[in-house]
Amino acid sequence: MDSTRVKDLVNSNGPLLVEKIGGLLNPFLLNFKNEKNRLLVFYFHGLYASESEQKLNHIDPQNNMTVTQFEDFIKYFLINKYRFICPEDMNSDLDSSQKYVMITFDDGYYNNLLSFEILERYKIPAVYFLTTRNISENSSFWWDIIFKYRSKQGSSLENIRSEQVSLKSLKHQDIIDYIVRNFGIVSLNPWSDIDRPLNENEVKLLAKHSYASIGNHTHNHSILTNYTRDEIVEELRISNNSLFEMIGKYPISIAYPNGNFNDLVISIAKEEGFQYAFTIQHEPIHLPVGNDNLLTLNRFMASTNKISDYGSFYRMGYIPNYLFYSLKDRLTSFIMRKK
Ligand SMILES: [Zn+2]
Numbered sequence: 001m002d003s004t005r006v007k008d009l010v011n012s013n014g015p016l017l018v019e020k021i022g023g024l025l026n027p028f029l030l031n032f033k034n035e036k037n038r039l040l041v042f043y044f045h046g047l048y049a050s051e052s053e054q055k056l057n058h059i060d061p062q063n064n065m066t067v068t069q070f071e072d073f074i075k076y077f078l079i080n081k082y083r084f085i086c087p088e089d090m091n092s093d094l095d096s097s098q099k100y101v102m103i104t105f106d107d108g109y110y111n112n113l114l115s116f117e118i119l120e121r122y123k124i125p126a127v128y129f130l131t132t133r134n135i136s137e138n139s140s141f142w143w144d145i146i147f148k149y150r151s152k153q154g155s156s157l158e159n160i161r162s163e164q165v166s167l168k169s170l171k172h173q174d175i176i177d178y179i180v181r182n183f184g185i186v187s188l189n190p191w192s193d194i195d196r197p198l199n200e201n202e203v204k205l206l207a208k209h210s211y212a213s214i215g216n217h218t219h220n221h222s223i224l225t226n227y228t229r230d231e232i233v234e235e236l237r238i239s240n241n242s243l244f245e246m247i248g249k250y251p252i253s254i255a256y257p258n259g260n261f262n263d264l265v266i267s268i269a270k271e272e273g274f275q276y277a278f279t280i281q282h283e284p285i286h287l288p289v290g291n292d293n294l295l296t297l298n299r300f301m302a303s304t305n306k307i308s309d310y311g312s313f314y315r316m317g318y319i320p321n322y323l324f325y326s327l328k329d330r331l332t333s334f335i336m337r338k339k
Contacts, residue, residue, distance in 0.1 A: 014328065015321035019313075022320055026312035033316065039085070039100040039285040040314055041278065041299040043255070044070070045107060047114045048194070058194040059109075060147035065304045071118050076307040077101045080315065084124035086213040087253040087276045094287050104278060104299065106217060106255055107131055107141060108203075110196050119211040128206060129217035129255035129278075132242040134197040139188045141221065142167070142175050144195050149183045168258060171227065172220035200246050207247035215253035216240060216274070225260040232265060236272045252276060259299075266295045284317045 046064040048054050054061055065073075077084070082101045085094070094100060105112045108130035119126055134141060140148075143164050150160045167175050179187060190196035198206065206212050218224065219239040224232050236254070244250050252275045256265065259280030269277045277295040285298050300319065303310045313319060 010328075015324040018324045019320035022313055022316070022318075023309065026316050030312060030315055035099045035315055037096050037099075037287045038317075039094070039102060039287060039289075040082070041102040041104060041285065041297060042073075042302040042314075043104045043106050043278070043280065043299045044302045045105070046109045046194075047111045049111070049114055053194055056192075056194065057148060057151050058144075058191045060144050061304075063301060063304060065302070067114050067118065069304065069307070070115060071121075073302065073307045074103075074118060074122050074124060076311045078122065080311070084122075086125035086127050087215065088213055089125075090276060090289070096287055100287075102127070104129060104215075104255060106257075107221070108135055108197050108217065110193055110198050110202060112198070113202065113206070116209060116211075119209075123211070125211045125213060127213040127215050127253060129215040129253075130198070130203065130239075130243065131217045131219070131221045131257075132239040133219045134221070135200065135203060136242060137188075138190065138196065138199060140190045140195055141197070142179055145179050145183060145187050148191065148195070149187060168223055169226065171231075172222050203243075203246045213253075214243060214247060215251045215255060215278075216243065217255050218257055221257045223258045223260045224256055224265045225262050229264060229268065232268045233272070236268065236274075240272065253278065255299075261296060269295050282319050282322045 044063065044065070046059055047070055048064060048066045051066055054064070054066070074084075082099050085100050085102055087102070103124070103126040105115070105126060105128045108128065112128055115126060131141070133139070146164050146167070147160055150163065155163075167178065170178070176188075203214070207214055216236065216239050218235045219242065220235065222231075222235045224235065227235065240250050250273065252273075254269055254274045254276075255278040259278075261269075261277070261279055266277070275294060276297060278297045278299050280301065281296070281298045282300050283298040284300075285293075289297070300314055303319075
């Protein structure tokens with residue numbers, strides 16, 4: 001067997017192997033692991049009212065789950081004695097003998113309102129990071145447009161993903177130009193309540209809800225590391241002002257779109273008054289959070305699989321495929337150093 005074939009085999013089976021071993025070992029190890037003193041933050045995107053909505057392909061299904069799956073997720077952490085908090089709760093000292101979870105929703109889908117019923121039932125908070133341009137213009141999110149139109153054309157999921165990834169290196173206007181060139185201006189219109197963003201009245205409703213907190217997700221869902229200082233400032237200010245107009249206050253938290261940040265982004269987030277900023281570095285947060293880390297808070301992607309299968313991984317502090325690739329990177333660099 002040649003070395004490329006071996007590499008392919010390791011890459012395709014490695015994460016699965018980590019998952020299998022973890023699935024067996026984690027529940028045993030959790031009897032001895034101290035889970036206190038930590039906060040697990042999860043990011044969700046869209047919610048489906050039912051499984052049949054998912055089959056309609058009105059929205060990119062990546063990271064979206066049904067309301068039932070969302071409820072199972074909450075029940076799992078409640079049973080395991082986690083306390084749910086929102087960014088505002090981080091202002092007061094968190095009790096170090098507790099373990100915490102935070103639920104965050106990115107982008108600002110109308111379907112996020114489906115979470116209300118569950119939050120009310122279990123009396124737990126969530127924070128919603130809103131992309132203000134889509135809200136004010138009722139425009140579809142660009143990654144959903146790619147998914148919807150390419151699926152209709154019969155493209156493979158692999159091709160759709162690589163097209164989406166390639167667009168992430170562009171600025172917002174260039175992405176929209178690409179969308180309009182490929183699918184026409186009409187493609188910016190949402191297809192239904194499944195893929196549309198919230199409207200201004202719904203944002204007001206969200207802000208009034210006792211378990212909801214609102215955060216910034218930029219004006220154009222801009223991947224901030226692609227922009228200049230002035231452009232980053234503008235992205236944060238326009239969205240902040242737009243949120244202020246809708247809800248009467250400025251948000252204290254921001255989720256960097258796609259999780260991307262650098263030193264410039266962090267310093268501007270600080271200058272613009274944000275107290276908390278969230279990335280997508282898949283690791284737990286150790287309490288108390290040092291001041292240096294408040295603007296680069298870790299978040300786990302909420303898995304769309306069954307929480308009863310996956311919960312132990314989060315509680316152990318890892319996601320199988322990320323653990324596999326980080327171990328592989330470390331091993332490779334160790335071998336390179338030895339050579
Ligand atoms: Zn986003």
